[in-house]
Amino acid sequence: MRSTQYLLSTMKETPSDAEIVSHQLMLRAGMIRKLASGLYTWLPSGLRVLQKVERVVREEMNRAGSIEISMPVVQPADLWHETGRWDKFGPELLRIQDRHERDFVLGPTHEEVVTELVRKEISSYKQLPLNLFQIQTKFRDEVRPRFGVMRSREFLMKDAYSFHIDDECLEKTYQVMFDAYCRIFDRLGLEYRPVIADTGSIGGSTSHEFHVLAESGEDAIVFSDGSDYAANIEKAEALAPQQERAAAAQTLELVDTPNAKTIAELVEQHGLAIDKTVKTLIVKADDEAQQRLVALMVRGDHELNEIKAEKLDGVASPLEFASEEEIREAIGAAPGSLGPINLDLPLIIDRSVAVMSDFGAGANIDDKHYFGINWDRDLALPTVADLRNVVEGDPSPCGKGHLSIKRGIEVGHIFQLGEVYAQSMNAKVLTDQGKTKVMTMGCYGIGVSRIVAAAIEQNHDEYGLKLPKALSPFALGIIPMNLHKSHRVAQLADKYYQQALEQNIDVLFDDRKERPGVMFADMELIGVPYVIIIGDRSIDKGVVEVKHRASGEKHEIAIDAVFEHLAQLV
């Protein structure tokens, strides 16, 4: 490609609405442009990178035995009613109507559509297992799109779905997909980790996420230093504390705390250690429960894990917090003065809270707290459960070592769905016994467009992108010095360009009438891994220079030996 015939669209200055580095660089390098919040146009350089990711994904999916199809973006609402997700999915599901006022959705995922396909096409166990994938645009009406294509509303995703006669077969395919994902992320040159994950709104049992490690990651993932254990923090169990509860040393005392509405204020104003305080959180109960609200308690320095909470018996799922009015009506006190004593609601406490003694909590009377609370003495020990997020240094749930916490960008997620969708959509086949049986399913997603952003988060420097060669938009750049005045330079540059084209090398020939600094800066910004620099000065010596983006090193290479030299690199 010649620069003069290309849409380079690089920018010197960073647009003010880009926050994280990948978003800034993608704008500056002329990879994407925003059309509206969460909607991006891919410019040529961005599209090149996107397609390189796509290619690796496609190759590895094919290699792993998955078969490519393409399903519609627009899906009839009926299918979503069948699985119940029309009601469950929430406002992220963009609903639209056609001219006949029939309901449709813009597909955020394709379990319904693929199951509809397979239930019609497949009728015998002999046709299983079947693994289908597509690489296609998805739409999710995110609450808060941000960070460019990292969390956009429209995005490119590879989604695969496998169908099996039984769980044993599903588990085999799941492992095949797991391995294929590792190969994909290896080939893309990413630093990543598979972690144990929650299945979330998709449903099912076993699940792993693949995370690219990055400070800007939106997820917290935890690792054991004593084993391979790694999990999303949502899923990591906080083990019960080993130590026994200490004996009561203080008497129960009702204290005026007019200005202590938060744990921080309580600690500061009343000299209470933070691990001698508790937080009482009021959430909605599930529909079958006797009372409309449930109280949950975690230690003052801990965080509630919403995923764990909403899985508890009696707690509404998805988790919903009670409003201030509801709390006042049920308890008679405002948030900020809540606690376990004289609480007329079902109460579930965290394992760490169960071993606390002499602790302080709200009195369920405005502006008052109880200090010196002790279980069994002052009130019976309520239901105990794992309610909190693990923290750095907690013992690992695997039994070996302790946990550390890192940030990750979720780029892949695989699930053993089991019969969830096939059951509700009546997707059955005949077994070798001639009986009907519901198929069991797996599903496997990769965020293709998100990978582009994640790869940049991991591979950049002050000058711009430094993508691994599997991903960089061009493999080779040609920078001529004084192209428009020196025939020798022009001739040689053109010769190299033709040669690169013949060899099918993705080459960017900067034939603009620009100063060298501009050309260097652009090549570095878009991250061209190798650049041939041609000038009269070096031609006089019978050489040209080849510059390596990653190391910054320049080597003089004999004019005729350049492609031989590059053959090993590009």
Add this chain to the structure above:
RNA sequence: CGGGAUAUAGCGCAGUCUGGUAGCGCACACGCCUGGGGGGCGUGUGGUCGCAGGUUCAAAUCCUGCUAUCCCGACCA
């Protein structure tokens, strides 16, 4: 959805408080110089100041409403 901020040329910004003919840098066009790291000089192009109302002789500037975008939060009682 709650809180905060912003909206002026393609990009980055000033001007708004204190109303009086819309500015700077970069980019872009042309000319000359320069020619191995975002160069120099000169001449230009480009803006219904987010939208709609209002106040005023006069509004980018003051008032009201709306919209869009970004950030933070949406358990941390």
